[in-house]
Amino acid sequence: MIALIAQRVVQAIIVLFVVSVLAFVLSTQIGDPVASILGLQATPADRLELGARLGLDQPWPARYLTFVGNVLQGEFGVSYITQRPVSELIIERLPATFELAGVALLFSLGVGLPMGIYAAIRRGHWSADAILSLSVVGVSVPTFVIAILLIFFFSVTLGWLPSFGRGQVVQVGWWTTGLLTPSGLRSLIMPAAALAVSQVALVARLVRAEMIEVLRADYIRFARARGLKPRVIHLSLALRNTLIPVITVSGIQLGFLFAFAVVAEAVFQWPGIGLLFLQALGSTDVPVISAILLLTAVFFVAINTIVDLLYAVVDPRLRAGGMTGRPAGA
Amino acid sequence: MLKRTLMGAAAALALTAGMASAENLRFAGATPALTMDPHATNDFTTTAIFRQVYDSLIGLSLDMELTPALATEWDYIGDNTWRFTIREGVQFHDGSELTAEDVAFSIMRQKDSRFYRSLFGGIQEAQVVDATTVDVISAGPDPILPRKMSRMFILSQAWSEANDVVEIPDLGAEGAEAHSIRNAMGTGPMRLLSHDPSVETRFEVFADYWDELPGNVTTATYLNIGSGPTRVAALLSGEVDMVVDLPLQDIGRIESAPGYTIAEAPQMLWMQLELDGTRDQALETFDRAGNPLAENPFRDTRVRQAIAHAVDADLIADRVMRGKARVVGISSIPGFGGYQEDLDQRWETDVDRARELLAEAGYPDGFVTTMNCPLERYVNTDDICRAVASMLARVGIDVRVNGLVWPEFARMLVNGPDSSFHLIGMGPDSRDTQDAFTGYVMTRDPDANEGFFNWALYTNPEIDDLTRTLTTTFDEEEREGLYRDLLERARDGVNAVYLHQPMIVWGMRGGVTAPIRSDATVTLQNVVVE
Numbered sequence: 001m002i003a004l005i006a007q008r009v010v011q012a013i014i015v016l017f018v019v020s021v022l023a024f025v026l027s028t029q030i031g032d033p034v035a036s037i038l039g040l041q042a043t044p045a046d047r048l049e050l051g052a053r054l055g056l057d058q059p060w061p062a063r064y065l066t067f068v069g070n071v072l073q074g075e076f077g078v079s080y081i082t083q084r085p086v087s088e089l090i091i092e093r094l095p096a097t098f099e100l101a102g103v104a105l106l107f108s109l110g111v112g113l114p115m116g117i118y119a120a121i122r123r124g125h126w127s128a129d130a131i132l133s134l135s136v137v138g139v140s141v142p143t144f145v146i147a148i149l150l151i152f153f154f155s156v157t158l159g160w161l162p163s164f165g166r167g168q169v170v171q172v173g174w175w176t177t178g179l180l181t182p183s184g185l186r187s188l189i190m191p192a193a194a195l196a197v198s199q200v201a202l203v204a205r206l207v208r209a210e211m212i213e214v215l216r217a218d219y220i221r222f223a224r225a226r227g228l229k230p231r232v233i234h235l236s237l238a239l240r241n242t243l244i245p246v247i248t249v250s251g252i253q254l255g256f257l258f259a260f261a262v263v264a265e266a267v268f269q270w271p272g273i274g275l276l277f278l279q280a281l282g283s284t285d286v287p288v289i290s291a292i293l294l295l296t297a298v299f300f301v302a303i304n305t306i307v308d309l310l311y312a313v314v315d316p317r318l319r320a321g322g323m324t325g326r327p328a329g330a
Numbered sequence: 331m332l333k334r335t336l337m338g339a340a341a342a343l344a345l346t347a348g349m350a351s352a353e354n355l356r357f358a359g360a361t362p363a364l365t366m367d368p369h370a371t372n373d374f375t376t377t378a379i380f381r382q383v384y385d386s387l388i389g390l391s392l393d394m395e396l397t398p399a400l401a402t403e404w405d406y407i408g409d410n411t412w413r414f415t416i417r418e419g420v421q422f423h424d425g426s427e428l429t430a431e432d433v434a435f436s437i438m439r440q441k442d443s444r445f446y447r448s449l450f451g452g453i454q455e456a457q458v459v460d461a462t463t464v465d466v467i468s469a470g471p472d473p474i475l476p477r478k479m480s481r482m483f484i485l486s487q488a489w490s491e492a493n494d495v496v497e498i499p500d501l502g503a504e505g506a507e508a509h510s511i512r513n514a515m516g517t518g519p520m521r522l523l524s525h526d527p528s529v530e531t532r533f534e535v536f537a538d539y540w541d542e543l544p545g546n547v548t549t550a551t552y553l554n555i556g557s558g559p560t561r562v563a564a565l566l567s568g569e570v571d572m573v574v575d576l577p578l579q580d581i582g583r584i585e586s587a588p589g590y591t592i593a594e595a596p597q598m599l600w601m602q603l604e605l606d607g608t609r610d611q612a613l614e615t616f617d618r619a620g621n622p623l624a625e626n627p628f629r630d631t632r633v634r635q636a637i638a639h640a641v642d643a644d645l646i647a648d649r650v651m652r653g654k655a656r657v658v659g660i661s662s663i664p665g666f667g668g669y670q671e672d673l674d675q676r677w678e679t680d681v682d683r684a685r686e687l688l689a690e691a692g693y694p695d696g697f698v699t700t701m702n703c704p705l706e707r708y709v710n711t712d713d714i715c716r717a718v719a720s721m722l723a724r725v726g727i728d729v730r731v732n733g734l735v736w737p738e739f740a741r742m743l744v745n746g747p748d749s750s751f752h753l754i755g756m757g758p759d760s761r762d763t764q765d766a767f768t769g770y771v772m773t774r775d776p777d778a779n780e781g782f783f784n785w786a787l788y789t790n791p792e793i794d795d796l797t798r799t800l801t802t803t804f805d806e807e808e809r810e811g812l813y814r815d816l817l818e819r820a821r822d823g824v825n826a827v828y829l830h831q832p833m834i835v836w837g838m839r840g841g842v843t844a845p846i847r848s849d850a851t852v853t854l855q856n857v858v859v860e
Contacts, residue, residue, distance in 0.1 A: 032744070032745065043451075083507070083511055084511065159567055163567055165553070266557055269554065279556075
């Protein structure tokens with residue numbers, strides 16, 4: 001077990017190293033931060049001076065080492081454009097993205113789970129096929145299209161929900177939450193729904209496949225033979241075993257929702273990490289870009305590592321051999 | 331004097347009437363206001379926001395003419411010195427009185443800003459002469475300094491000292507955020523309540539403002555909504571009262587929606603095509619067989635004229651810009667010092683004439699070239715470039731459009747310039763025709779601070795000499811003659827192929843009246859909300 005943990009942690013560090021190098025090289029390729037900051041009017045002397053101040057005159061490996069050194073000390077630098085510490089910007093924005101991703105996950109489970117169960121129980125029936133087809137549509141329509149349709153229907157036509165922003169937020173320590181005010185909750189509905197739509201299909205199909213598998217198992221047959229009610233068989237016996245892979249997949253989904261919230265955030269002007277990233281990209285704000293890429297990588301790697309380790313806990317066969325027995329879904 | 335008092339009383343009445351109804355204005359734009367420190371950026375969206383809080387030394391009327399503001403008078407007194415008389419009885423938002431020291435302090439602070447080198451780099455010193463007089467001494471004669479001073483923002487010296495922001499917050503500096511980024515202490519018509527760059531900037535009317543407040547807005551909020559469709563939706567759903575960056579494709583929709591109105595004004599910027607005037611061989615330019623040309627075709631005035639005649643700016647303004655553009659015929663625009671309306675006639679679109687000129691210049695079969703095209707920053711550049719390419723194809727010039735995102739495009743210019751043919755927006759900072767020539771038309775010599783933005787290296791020694799004369803001439807009549815001479819020479823020699831001024835378009839709900847100004851500032855003190 002200890003060997004497995006060590007192996008996973010080493011792998012995680014390698015992945016983080018590669019991602020951080022890529023993030024860094026990428027941020028040197030997207031333009032000239034000095035030109036972005038000073039515009040076209042700066043004199044060559046000003047540009048050189050600012051370049052030197054920002055350390056841009058050094059080769060990128062040297063700058064990378066400085067960057068990593070600072071990150072290890074918890075120092076992400078100062079945003080070129082807003083002139084505020086990057087760590088402060090990110091801490092300000094994190095709660096918005098976490099709440100959005102969390103609620104979107106709840107939405108996708110809340111809708112996807114019943115859909116999947118129904119499709120499994122009524123397998124072959126036209127209504128089950130319809131549900132599956134509908135879920136494919138959900139995956140196929142891009143998030144921003146869904147988002148804009150939602151806005152025009154619920155904000156412009158009906159006037160029920162706000163089209164942008166987080167509404168009123170409440171400060172709980174350093175965390176700002178929109179979950180405690182009516183306007184905050186109303187603001188959350190559309191972005192979370194838009195983000196959740198593509199994930200609903202994933203959950204529904206996973207649940208259906210797992211459930212069909214479970215329904216074939218011997219203990220379900222015996223339960224049927226005992227004459228238990230179908231409701232009890234499906235919801236208490238079969239569902240419980242179906243949920244194990246669903247829970248692990250949800251963890252990974254949270255990572256995806258966190259990273260892909262950027263589209264929903266851009267359309268709904270949701271003041272989260274994704275919007276910050278887009279704004280930074282548009283203005284070549286290298287410290288912000290690097291920090292967010294690294295943060296997202298850390299988040300993904302952490303979730304994957306935890307999921308891998310959880311699998312090992314659940315399934316003793318994995319403890320010795322490593323990856324071989326890992327289900328495809330994870 | 332009596333008239334003034336009466337007007338003041340009327341304004342006070344109007345103000346109290348307005349206060350009673352406590353009108354709130356929520357307006358949204360595409361880009362965030364980056365900082366409240368007026369000397370730490372020259373981004374035009376941000377300037378339009380902090381202008382509410384900070385007055386400029388010299389004001390701007392709604393049609394962009396200079397008006398007395400914190401300075402009531404300004405005179406050139408010789409020896410490269412302008413004398414400014416400071417208005418008495420002006421209060422900062424904390425109730426302290428504006429002094430000549432505050433003005434001198436602000437001038438010295440802003441002149442050192444990297445962002446204002448081209449405007450204020452020439453200022454050497456601001457001297458307090460007495461309680462209401464400040465002398466500004468430049469390194470050389472500067473006849474257009476007053477116009478530049480409409481971008482000089484005055485802040486409180488005592489406040490800056492108390493909050494440790496005497497120096498402009500520096501980029502790449504370690505440590506905490508500077509106080510002036512999210513706080514402000516100016517004399518403007520609105521007081522800053524809060525500034526959160528990612529969400530909103532809130533203002534409250536400053537009742538002790540030195541000037542009239544013709545509008546009735548008591549509180550206002552600027553919201554940043556980046557996505558165009560969302561911004562329009564927020565306006566249509568009533569969540570905001572006004573949108574200051576209306577996407578071109580949605581203008582019709584807002585105009586036709588009952589109860590909504592739009593306002594438009596030409597932006598202080600014009601688009602133009604710039605052609606290599608110096609290199610012996612133009613970059614990325616070949617004959618039809620793909621061999622490099624013996625000469626740089628763009629150096630031949632006939633080729634430049636041919637391109638000017640071939641590109642139909644009216645059609646671009648009409649179709650690509652959906653009519654939301656004003657065609658430009660000289661190297662100056664209305665609202666600029668030295669603009670000459672009667673000269674503002676663009677070259678006629680004449681494809682046959684263009685072909686003749688090309689044949690005369692020795693390119694009867696045309697040639698093949700590459701046009702660098704910035705993909706964002708200006709409106710619809712992608713479509714403009716493609717339209718230009720197809721118009722030039724009609725006269726035998728095959729243009730490959732090389733689209734570049736703005737940071738890449740900027741890098742190509744500032745690190746080179748490495749472009750022989752490109753589209754760019756031209757917006758001289760000082761808003762004087764003189765600056766168009768010193769910055770954009772003179773032969774490029776950054777060390778002498780001449781032709782700094784002349785990215786395609788156009789050169790004409792006569793224009794250089796005349797421009798140098800202009801920069802040292804204070805006599806109004808003489809200046810007028812020089813302006814006319816320069817504008818004509820530049821147009822005849824096609825220093826660049828002028829296209830159009832894009833329009834700023836605002837959309838507002840019924841009951842909101844906001845006079846538009848070409849620098850894109852919502853002058854909140856003039857806004858009426860019903």
